[in-house]
Amino acid sequence: MSPYALPDERGHFGRYGGIFVAETLMQPLAELRQAYERYRNDPDFEAELQLDLRDYVGRPSPLYFARRWSERLGGARVYLKREDLNHTGAHKINNTVGQALLARRMGKTRIIAETGAGQHGVATATVAARLGLECVVYMGAEDIQRQAINVYRMKLLGAEVVPVESGSRTLKDALNEAMRDWVTNVDNTFYIIGTVAGPHPYPAMVRDFQAVIGRETREQILAREGRLPDALVACVGGGSNAIGLFYPFIDDAEVALYGVEAAGDGLASGHHAAPLCAGQPGVLHGNRTYLMESSDGQIIETHSVSAGLDYPGVGPEHAWLKDSGRASYVAVDDGQALAAFHELTRVEGIMPALESSHALAYVRELAPGLGHDGIIVVNLSGRGDKDIHTVAAREGIVV
Amino acid sequence: MSRIADRFENLRKRHRTALIPFITAGDPQPAVTVPLMHALVEAGADLIELGVPFSDPMADGPVIQQASERALRHRISLARVLQMVKEFRETDADTPVILMGYLNPIEVIGYEPFAAAASAAGVDGALVVDLPPEEASALIEVLRARGLDPIFLLAPTSTAARIEMIAEAASGFIYYVSLRGVTGASRMDMQEVADKLKEIRGKTDLPVGVGFGISSPEVAAKVAAFADAVVVGSALVKRIAELATQPEKINADAGSFIASLRASIDKVGAAA
Numbered sequence: 001m002s003p004y005a006l007p008d009e010r011g012h013f014g015r016y017g018g019i020f021v022a023e024t025l026m027q028p029l030a031e032l033r034q035a036y037e038r039y040r041n042d043p044d045f046e047a048e049l050q051l052d053l054r055d056y057v058g059r060p061s062p063l064y065f066a067r068r069w070s071e072r073l074g075g076a077r078v079y080l081k082r083e084d085l086n087h088t089g090a091h092k093i094n095n096t097v098g099q100a101l102l103a104r105r106m107g108k109t110r111i112i113a114e115t116g117a118g119q120h121g122v123a124t125a126t127v128a129a130r131l132g133l134e135c136v137v138y139m140g141a142e143d144i145q146r147q148a149i150n151v152y153r154m155k156l157l158g159a160e161v162v163p164v165e166s167g168s169r170t171l172k173d174a175l176n177e178a179m180r181d182w183v184t185n186v187d188n189t190f191y192i193i194g195t196v197a198g199p200h201p202y203p204a205m206v207r208d209f210q211a212v213i214g215r216e217t218r219e220q221i222l223a224r225e226g227r228l229p230d231a232l233v234a235c236v237g238g239g240s241n242a243i244g245l246f247y248p249f250i251d252d253a254e255v256a257l258y259g260v261e262a263a264g265d266g267l268a269s270g271h272h273a274a275p276l277c278a279g280q281p282g283v284l285h286g287n288r289t290y291l292m293e294s295s296d297g298q299i300i301e302t303h304s305v306s307a308g309l310d311y312p313g314v315g316p317e318h319a320w321l322k323d324s325g326r327a328s329y330v331a332v333d334d335g336q337a338l339a340a341f342h343e344l345t346r347v348e349g350i351m352p353a354l355e356s357s358h359a360l361a362y363v364r365e366l367a368p369g370l371g372h373d374g375i376i377v378v379n380l381s382g383r384g385d386k387d388i389h390t391v392a393a394r395e396g397i398v399v
Numbered sequence: 400m401s402r403i404a405d406r407f408e409n410l411r412k413r414h415r416t417a418l419i420p421f422i423t424a425g426d427p428q429p430a431v432t433v434p435l436m437h438a439l440v441e442a443g444a445d446l447i448e449l450g451v452p453f454s455d456p457m458a459d460g461p462v463i464q465q466a467s468e469r470a471l472r473h474r475i476s477l478a479r480v481l482q483m484v485k486e487f488r489e490t491d492a493d494t495p496v497i498l499m500g501y502l503n504p505i506e507v508i509g510y511e512p513f514a515a516a517a518s519a520a521g522v523d524g525a526l527v528v529d530l531p532p533e534e535a536s537a538l539i540e541v542l543r544a545r546g547l548d549p550i551f552l553l554a555p556t557s558t559a560a561r562i563e564m565i566a567e568a569a570s571g572f573i574y575y576v577s578l579r580g581v582t583g584a585s586r587m588d589m590q591e592v593a594d595k596l597k598e599i600r601g602k603t604d605l606p607v608g609v610g611f612g613i614s615s616p617e618v619a620a621k622v623a624a625f626a627d628a629v630v631v632g633s634a635l636v637k638r639i640a641e642l643a644t645q646p647e648k649i650n651a652d653a654g655s656f657i658a659s660l661r662a663s664i665d666k667v668g669a670a671a
Contacts, residue, residue, distance in 0.1 A: 010533060020502060020529045022458040024554035024576055026561065166464050167454060176457045183458065184580040186556065283502045283529065284455060296476035297504035298454040 004250040006320065011200020011287075013320035019199040021179070021286045028186045033201045035106050040208065045101065052097045053212060056130070057087050059094075061213075063220035063377070069347045073367040076230065076374030080350070081217050081245065083381045090353065090382030091213060091241045092123035096192055098209035100127035103190035110134040110189045114178040116143055116171030116237075117307035117355075118150025119382060120194030125159035135159040138177040140170040146307060150386060168301045171311050175285055195238025196315030199286030203315050210244025217377055218248055225375055231256040231366060234379040235358040236276065236329065237309035239318045241381035250326060259318060260362045262304035263331035273302035275314050276322050276329040289316040305334035305390060306354035308382075336361040338394060341384060353382035354390065402523045403495045403548050403571035406445060407606040407627065416623040416664050418443055419608060420657055421499065421632035423450035423466035424483055425475030427643035433486045435639075438650035440494050443661030448526070448630065451480050451500030458528045460583035462633040465640060477504040477513070481520040488521035495523040497550055497571075502530045505538070514541040524548035524571045532568040539568060552576050553599060553607075555591065566603035572628060575599065576611045583633030587612040593625050616663030623664040631660060 006013045019029060039045040053059040062082045070078045083091040096113075103111060111128045114137070115121030121137040128135035137154055141163040144151050154161050167173035175198075182191040196203045196210075214232075221229055232249060234242035236259040249255045264272035272278065275290040282291040284299055292300050292312035304310045321327035332340075340360035345351045352360060356379065363378050370376065384391075392399045400408070410417050420439045424432050436447055452470035456463060477500070484496050498517065505513045505527065517525065524547055530538065532551060539549045548571030553562060555578065565573065575596060577587045592609060599607055609622045610630025619629045638656055642649045 018534050019531060020534060021531065022528050022554070022576075023531060023552040023561075023565075024458075024556050024579060026531055026554075027556040027558055166461070167468070172455060176455050179457045180460070180581045184584065186579060280507075282506050285457070286529070291503070293503065293507065295507070296474075296478065297507035298471060299503070300454075 006317065007200065007204050011204065013317045014323065016281070016288050016316035016319040017200060017203055018288055019286060020283050020288065021199050022183065024183050025199070029199055035102060036201050036205050039102055039105055045105065049098055049101055052101070053094065057093050057097060058085065059212065060216045061085050063217060063224065066348050069344060070367070072347055073364060075368040075372065076370035076376045078363055078367055079221065079375070079377045080380040081213060081377055083213060083241065083379060084350070084352065084356070084383035088123050088126050089385065090119045090123065091210060091244060092120045092194060093126065094212055094244065095194065095206050095209040095240065096120070096123040096127045099190070099192040099205070100131055100133070103133065103192070104131055106190065108188055108190035110136070110185065111192055112136045112138070112178050112181050112189055113192045113194060114138045114171065114174040115194065116140070116174065116310055117386070118143070118147040118154065119308060119386070121159070121161070122150055122153050122157070124192050124194070125154040125157035128159065129157045136181065137161050138164050138174040138181070140164050140168070140174050142169040143171065143307060172299060195240040196243045196317060197238045197285055197287060197289065197313055203287065203317055206240055207243045207247055207317065210240050211247045213241065213244035213379065214246060214248035217245060221375070221377060228252055228255050229375040229377045230370055231258060231376045233258045233260065233359045233363050233366065233376060235260050235309060235355045235381060236314060236318060237262070237273065237311050237355065238313070239315035241379050243315060243317055245377070245379045246327060257321065257327035258362060258366065259327055259329045260358045261329060261331040262306060262309035262358055263333040264303040266333050267331055271303040272331065273304040273310050273312070274331040275312060276318060277331045281319065284313050287316045289313055289319045305337060305394070306358065308353070308355040309358065330362055332358050332361040338391065340364060341391065345384070350380070351384035352380055353384045354387045356381045401546060401548050401571060402493070403446065403497070406495050407572060410445060416626065416667070417445040417608065417628035418657065418661055418664060419446045419448055419628050419630045420444050420635050421448040421450060421630060422639065423452055423463065423470050423636060424480040425452060425470035425473050426466040426636070426639060427469045428646060429473050429475060429479070431646050431649055432483050435650055435653060436487045437491065438654045439657055440491060442654040442657035444494070444657055446495040446497060446628070448497045448499045448632070449480065449484065451477050451498055451504060453501040453504060456501060458581055460581040460633060462583045462637050462640065466636045469643065477508060481516050481522065484522050485520040496521065497524040497526055498522055499526040499528065502527050510538050510541045514545045514547060518545035518547055522547060524550045526550040526552070526574060528552070532565055535568065550574055555579055555595060559598070562599055562602050566605060569605060572606040572608050573599065573603065574630065575607055575609045577609050578612045580611070582611055584612055585614060587618070589621055592622070596625050616659045619660045620663040620667045623667045629660070629664060
């Protein structure tokens with residue numbers, strides 16, 4: 001089998017991906033593609049990126065053996081890829097550091113971004129502050145209410161946070177609004193998309209910046225265990241932390257890949273955010289992928305206790321990995337994710353983000369069946385401090 | 400010859416610039432749409448662009464976004480929009496109707512069933528905002544097979560190579576987006592538009608319409624001096640929004656606005 005080499009020139013992962021935007025954005029996207037192709041092969045750019053990842057982000061992130069948790073689960077040895085220890089507390093900054101360097105190389109003076117939970121907004125505001133670039137973050141009015149602390153963090157970092165009142169007033173609408181800003185200000189503005197969705201080249205570019213997670217994991221697990229893991233597990237909203245972990249292992253057929261979507265109140269309830277498990281292919285936000293939609297093609301509102309997974313689409317590469325059978329996609333509900341949140345916090349002294357807790361919840365199901373020789377790596381994509389108000393509220397506690 | 404090509408040919412002979420109003424189907428309520436389409440024709444519209452509501456109208460400004468939201472509160476589906484066109488056709492066999500919207504509602508129906516149903520309903524063309532020609536060959540093929548014109552956008556950012564590709568893919572007419580931005584913005588540079596149209600005309604014989612920032616009879620007249628068609632969307636939809644609670648007044652108000660644009664455009668034609 002020839003090595004994995006998607007997407008094709010026009011951004012297709014099989015039938016998924018592509019470029020589905022209005023004409024005004026076609027040329028700016030072509031310029032972005034050209035710039036990205038040029039700089040990804042430029043040793044100076046690569047050296048600057050590596051230095052930033054080391055000294056600013058704090059990479060490599062540790063691969064931590066969760067001994068007590070593994071014992072409790074009674075099966076495979078479980079390792080946590082500690083993206084929660086990155087600067088700003090999540091994997092998001094791997095990508096914003098890369099795109100911000102690209103923006104500066106392209107001579108753009110203004111950065112825009114969309115954000116749901118606020119993690120990508122904070123990671124964007126952070127790199128914009130560091131490079132002295134103007135920064136505008138679009139955020140659904142609903143999410144601004146739910147994530148007040150991250151909104152304030154972005155403001156402290158000098159970003160303007162624009163509430164989006166259209167549609168369902170959440171992440172998908174923030175993305176629409178950021179696209180509208182970009183189409184209006186293409187000359188001086190760089191749009192930093194936070195996940196592996198959007199029109200080509202975003203899904204490939206964000207993946208490449210996040211693939212540092214998987215490359216490090218590979219080295220670390222080989223050094224530690226002398227072999228590749230049996231399974232990789234990561235949560236999937238848009239899917240950037242999952243692709244970042246999976247990508248360097250796609251050609252290793254012996255490594256099983258599990259993406260974990262948010263089942264919200266349960267797949268049967270209809271209140272969830274699991275397009276791969278319970279949606280259909282369609283076109284949204286510049287690419288063809290699995291979507292949560294009504295029978296007449298309108299995008300429907302999603303639900304998850306985790307704001308970062310609350311998105312009706314998913315990166316097109318995941319859609320392809322699903323259809324090709326290379327990766328498996330499952331869903332865990334709010335209750336299962338919260339149980340995993342508490343368990344890891346109490347057993348390992350590590351408080352995971354609610355997004356990452358979905359991946360952990362699936363590890364609880366997977367580990368016992370793999371036996372004591374099994375090895376699982378789960379992406380601990382972010383820290384849970386941002387979620388303590390949500391967790392407390394679910395338990396009737398006012399913090 | 401398609402109804403759109405026919406209409407432009409006829410207008411050209413009469414030295415008349417086409418006026419194309421845009422309304423969102425089902426806005427502010429379903430019963431308004433078909434009578435409003437007739438009222439627009441009565442007031443001087445030559446073609447009608449009928450917006451298909453979508454939950455995530457990425458290329459639209461706030462005015463048309465909100466029109467979509469109002470229509471979606473009445474669950475206006477693409478199938479329902481086609482019914483409206485069919486009803487319109489019962490008493491107007493001549494005015495071309497172009498659907499304007501986003502790809503996903505068409506994907507759900509399927510390209511061939513959509514083309515068949517649109518053709519049967521009396522639709523003449525489809526402008527799918529988020530479908531650039533690079534991704535459009537399958538849809539173009541089924542539209543053409545049914546005698547429907549695929550309409551494409553050109554923008555200030557379109558390069559010479561893109562203009563050629565789009566001229567190749569399009570039929571009926573080409574819709575030039577007059578500014579960098581979303582529908583309803585207001586920073587059109589008239590000279591830039593005129594220059595770009597000259598470039599486009601060097602590469603195609605298709606009629607070229609201009610839209611996205613035309614808000615008044617004065618702007619319409621200026622654009623009419625060099626365009627084959629003037630498209631008016633947000634300015635019209637805004638008036639409809641203001642009358643959302645008095646829908647019985649919409650036809651008269653929209654009609655008088657379109658008539659004022661018509662008069663302003665025709666003065667330019669008479670002078671030319």
